Amino acid sequence: MPLIQTLSPHLADLIAAGEVVERPASVVKELLENAIDAGASAVIVELRGGGMSLIRVSDNGCGIAPEELPTAFLRHATSKLRAEEDLSAIGTLGFRGEALAAIAAVSHIEIASRRRGGETGARLCLNAGVPGAVEEYGCPEGTAIFVRDLFFNTPARMKFMKKDSAEAAAAAAVVQQTALSHPRISFKLLRDGAEQLYTPGDGKLLSAIYAALGRDFALSLLEAAGRDGPVVAEGYVTKSLQCRGTRSMQHFFVNGRYVKSPLLAAALEEGYKNQMMKGKFPGCVLHLSLPLNEVDVNVHPAKTVVKFLRERAVFDVVYHTVRSALERGGEAPAPDRARNMLPGVSLPAAEKPPVLPEKKEGFYRTMTAGEFRAASAPSAGGRPLGSAPARPAPPPSPAPDAGAGRSGTPGGDLGRFCDIAPVDSGPMVLPLPVPARRYAMAQEAEAKANGPEKAAEAAAQERDMDTEAGRLSCQETLTPEEAPWRIAGEVLRTYIVAEDNEGNVWLIDKHAAHERINFDRLKAMAGPVMGQQLLAPEAVALGPREYAVLLERLPLLNEFGFSAEDFGNGTILCRTCPAELEVSGIAPALEEIAAELLRTGRADPKAARDAILHTMACKAAIKAGMTSDEKELRVLVDKVQRGEIQFCPHGRPVRVKLSGYELEKMFKRA
Numbered sequence: 001m002p003l004i005q006t007l008s009p010h011l012a013d014l015i016a017a018g019e020v021v022e023r024p025a026s027v028v029k030e031l032l033e034n035a036i037d038a039g040a041s042a043v044i045v046e047l048r049g050g051g052m053s054l055i056r057v058s059d060n061g062c063g064i065a066p067e068e069l070p071t072a073f074l075r076h077a078t079s080k081l082r083a084e085e086d087l088s089a090i091g092t093l094g095f096r097g098e099a100l101a102a103i104a105a106v107s108h109i110e111i112a113s114r115r116r117g118g119e120t121g122a123r124l125c126l127n128a129g130v131p132g133a134v135e136e137y138g139c140p141e142g143t144a145i146f147v148r149d150l151f152f153n154t155p156a157r158m159k160f161m162k163k164d165s166a167e168a169a170a171a172a173a174v175v176q177q178t179a180l181s182h183p184r185i186s187f188k189l190l191r192d193g194a195e196q197l198y199t200p201g202d203g204k205l206l207s208a209i210y211a212a213l214g215r216d217f218a219l220s221l222l223e224a225a226g227r228d229g230p231v232v233a234e235g236y237v238t239k240s241l242q243c244r245g246t247r248s249m250q251h252f253f254v255n256g257r258y259v260k261s262p263l264l265a266a267a268l269e270e271g272y273k274n275q276m277m278k279g280k281f282p283g284c285v286l287h288l289s290l291p292l293n294e295v296d297v298n299v300h301p302a303k304t305v306v307k308f309l310r311e312r313a314v315f316d317v318v319y320h321t322v323r324s325a326l327e328r329g330g331e332a333p334a335p336d337r338a339r340n341m342l343p344g345v346s347l348p349a350a351e352k353p354p355v356l357p358e359k360k361e362g363f364y365r366t367m368t369a370g371e372f373r374a375a376s377a378p379s380a381g382g383r384p385l386g387s388a389p390a391r392p393a394p395p396p397s398p399a400p401d402a403g404a405g406r407s408g409t410p411g412g413d414l415g416r417f418c419d420i421a422p423v424d425s426g427p428m429v430l431p432l433p434v435p436a437r438r439y440a441m442a443q444e445a446e447a448k449a450n451g452p453e454k455a456a457e458a459a460a461q462e463r464d465m466d467t468e469a470g471r472l473s474c475q476e477t478l479t480p481e482e483a484p485w486r487i488a489g490e491v492l493r494t495y496i497v498a499e500d501n502e503g504n505v506w507l508i509d510k511h512a513a514h515e516r517i518n519f520d521r522l523k524a525m526a527g528p529v530m531g532q533q534l535l536a537p538e539a540v541a542l543g544p545r546e547y548a549v550l551l552e553r554l555p556l557l558n559e560f561g562f563s564a565e566d567f568g569n570g571t572i573l574c575r576t577c578p579a580e581l582e583v584s585g586i587a588p589a590l591e592e593i594a595a596e597l598l599r600t601g602r603a604d605p606k607a608a609r610d611a612i613l614h615t616m617a618c619k620a621a622i623k624a625g626m627t628s629d630e631k632e633l634r635v636l637v638d639k640v641q642r643g644e645i646q647f648c649p650h651g652r653p654v655r656v657k658l659s660g661y662e663l664e665k666m667f668k669r670a
Helices: 009-020 025-038 066-073 084-088 099-105 163-179 206-213 213-218 262-271 311-329 370-374 412-415 435-452 451-475 510-524 544-552 554-559 583-601 605-620 631-642 660-666
Strands: 042-048 054-059 108-114 123-127 135-136 142-148 186-191 194-200 222-229 231-238 250-254 258-261 282-289 485-491 495-500 505-509 531-541 563-568 571-578 655-658
Touching: 009 099, 025 042, 025 054, 025 099, 025 142, 042 163, 066 108, 066 123, 066 250, 108 206, 108 311, 135 231, 163 186, 163 206, 163 250, 163 258, 163 544, 194 206, 206 213, 206 231, 206 282, 213 222, 222 282, 222 311, 250 262, 258 531, 262 282, 262 311, 262 505, 282 311, 485 631, 495 631, 505 510, 505 631, 510 631, 531 583, 544 554, 544 583, 554 605, 571 583, 583 605
Parallel strands: 042 186, 250 282
Antiparallel strands: 042 054, 054 142, 108 123, 108 142, 123 135, 186 194, 222 231, 231 282, 250 258, 485 495, 495 505, 505 655, 531 571, 563 571
């Protein structure tokens, strides 16, 4: 049996560092919390190489005395706790005294600090946790910490680091959250020498939201405030119509500390019940204030998880605060003014709705290829079949000039592409493209020149082509006479009702079926997905984690038609998107792709590709509630009933079977 022995101090420090310092963002978080606890009103964060090369955090707080600098880097050395009773009422962000020791154990660190009112400051350098001598140093009031070569002595941790862009994005997310938690403090973020974030520190939460999360998100917010005794909730929530596809824009703070709380998220979303589209999630920046002894922050090493003494009271405060904000600031549709006016009073002319022209029946008509050829070929009477009867010729018009159409028809350049038929009370003439008309005339001329044998041969070739086209179309979709099932209709604009020859009734989810068709087709494509160039690039604002994971996967997005680049401040600029995707669906698609990558596909490239294909297939599919054409339903039913499709890409069933016996049991017939 191995002997039990005490770990060396250096190894113990490395283990502790693994719990506290996970990545550069963890270092930024710990140093920002120390700056806030020191009473700073302005903080500057600088990153180089994603934070792996350099992290510098400077503040104008109270500073550290020269004789206390070595003590600050000892484990469990802190100025924030004095007695056991202090643990039940923690009002500072940091309290364990492990952050500086853990950071120093895995980096080269330098600290320069000057107390308020002090004449000079002091400087201390540490190498892998080993301190040097304290030196007198000239510096402004406050503290500046330089962290260089993070994880230089722990290669096992180094290999798990991501690209510099992803690590920098994660660190920027920490600065954003901290800026939202303390709007009275001015925060500045510099990334490789360029300014990425600046908050004014004027004490207004909306100013911090505008600077950290962007203009569009700030303009979509409603002010919210409420309280129940000592529990107070205040901040901003999104309007009902501005909800997003993920929970990435939900920011909760408890006594100035950023937290992740399923309880608070559930209370927020319950407040939006019956006022939000299905599949959407509200955003918020909500601050909760409650007595320090009613919240426990010492339950997680990262201090992002808390426990509440009175969970029901906290839930109720958030719920009612959200409900009242939506009721006060909800945008109800404008009432019909004409309906509420007194009799005999009409709207001004400028406000009258425009009068739409009457819809002309038969303006468009659908025809088969054979009917089109028959209508295109000139008949014995000298006009296309199915056209309007002949009428007296109009007065001769002047000869067309150089800008007129080649056919001499009215309409100028339009005459180059189609014949314009006169309009009368008879049926409308289908416009005939000039290439088709010229082809028909060439066929007729060739038939006259080569004799009836050539004409018969050409007709036989056309019949063969029609037969081949019909055969190919029958491979894709069975005709109603051949199919062993019948479409009975559609219910709720979502489910297709079909009946087979064995007396079974099938309910088919048209969205799930179409989604699976799209997914299989995209996955079977050998080349990259075809993209469409956008007239104006689409700027997509994302949550911190979603922003970081998409930056890490930009080459993968490019393979699937998304040409995107980093736009800074949590925004990705999309220049192209898949050809099947509408522009309005770009932002929801990228949000869902990021959520899927965070959930399943960060390490496995195959899972990442499948996540992207799932989202693209879903966004391009027929949506529940849409009106579908009978031919569309026929294609879906044929593929499902032939067994080509059984489940959607997410694993949900596409169809449900009800036998005749089960139906008879429902009606007490069996």
